[in-house]
Amino acid sequence: MFPEEISEKIEFELEEIGTLLELYRDELSGLNMKPNLMEITAFAGILHSFYNGIEKIFLFIAQNIDKHVPDDSKWHRTLLMQMIAVNDSRYPVLSVELKDRLLDYLAFRHFYRHSYSFHLEWEEMEDLIKSIDEAWSRFQAEITTFLKSGNRKMTQR
Numbered sequence: 001m002f003p004e005e006i007s008e009k010i011e012f013e014l015e016e017i018g019t020l021l022e023l024y025r026d027e028l029s030g031l032n033m034k035p036n037l038m039e040i041t042a043f044a045g046i047l048h049s050f051y052n053g054i055e056k057i058f059l060f061i062a063q064n065i066d067k068h069v070p071d072d073s074k075w076h077r078t079l080l081m082q083m084i085a086v087n088d089s090r091y092p093v094l095s096v097e098l099k100d101r102l103l104d105y106l107a108f109r110h111f112y113r114h115s116y117s118f119h120l121e122w123e124e125m126e127d128l129i130k131s132i133d134e135a136w137s138r139f140q141a142e143i144t145t146f147l148k149s150g151n152r153k154m155t156q157r
Contacts, residue, residue: 001150006064010057010147014140017053020046021136028132034122041117043129048112050132051105054139058083058093065089065151076106091149098138104128105135 001007021028024046027039035043058079062069066089070078080102083093094102108128112120 002065002147006060007147009060009064010143013053013057013060014143017050017136020049020053021132028129031126031130037118037120040120040122040125043125044108044112044117044120047105047125047128047132048109050136051102051109054102054105055079057143061090061093076110077103080106089151091146093146094139094142098135098142101131101135101138 027042028046055076059069062079062082066082066087068082069075070082072078080099084096084099086092105128108125111124
């Protein structure tokens with residue numbers, strides 16, 4: 001098992017992401033027509049916050065378990081890739097399939113952070129919004145499995 005403070009910090013971030021999605025549950029599930037610009041901007045903020053929360057967990061793992069945080073120019077992507085790797089301290093955090101899905105959220109987050117909201121296109125966001133619950137469920141399942149896997153150094157003894 002990982003030290004309690006590591007599990008607690010990850011569980012806190014999971015609760016925060018869960019709260020985010022619960023607060024917008026009606027909006028996320030009631031999409032029957034193309035949203036207007038104000039709604040698109042709000043959905044973009046949700047997508048940004050969703051991936052940002054996931055990345056906080058990855059950073060915490062990188063800092064406290066891996067003892068290595070990427071510092072290259074594409075560190076966000078490198079960090080995500082780091083989460084599918086095995087190292088001396090841990091088993092993989094994510095499956096390759098989930099990593100591939102999260103790359104879409106990362107790419108959107110990058111676009112959102114570096115553009116003006118009037119450049120947002122619903123067609124570029126729609127699938128991300130409509131599949132956010134599925135991505136979230138899968139992430140929760142995989143991070144729970146990761147936490148139960150414990151520290152490799154401790155389990156190999």
